[in-house]
Amino acid sequence: MPLDTMPMEPKAEAGTPMLTGHGAKLVKITIALTDLIKQETELLKQRLAREAQKLHGQKNRLMAEYRxxxxxxxxxxxxxGPKNSPARQYIRKITDKFREVLRDHARIVLRLKSVAEGIIKSVGEEVVKKNRPVVGYGKNAAFKTPAQMQPTSLQLNQVI
Incomplete structure (x- = not known):
């Protein structure tokens, strides 16, 4: 749900304290970020990186507001209120859910990163194999020293 359409003060559910002002705003933003990151994680699991990338603008805006x-x-x-007030406990509960979603998201991103790095490494090794000079014997029966090879570099220039 877009942040602008959410009510400024969350409705009190059973056992949920009524929050106002910055406390309510923090809860609202945390819930919106949690939902957005869940959505991005699902898109990454389905290998839809381009679709997930479209969420970056909204995610960055929400993260700035959260901070x-x-x-x-x-x-x-x-x-x-006091240290163990119901408002603080509720915010802690919402934040714990947010951290759990972030951990899942980080696992997926790191897994995809390692797969991409493995593919790039494999391609690089194959390019080196194909471009390896032939080592043989020269006129005086000594090994020819290979000429200086130009380095081959690969680059993946895309942010997920």
Missing amino acids: ETLNHLQVNEKLL
């Missing part, structure tokens, strides 16, 4: 709101709350800790 700003979190910094504001850290400076003004008293806005959330």
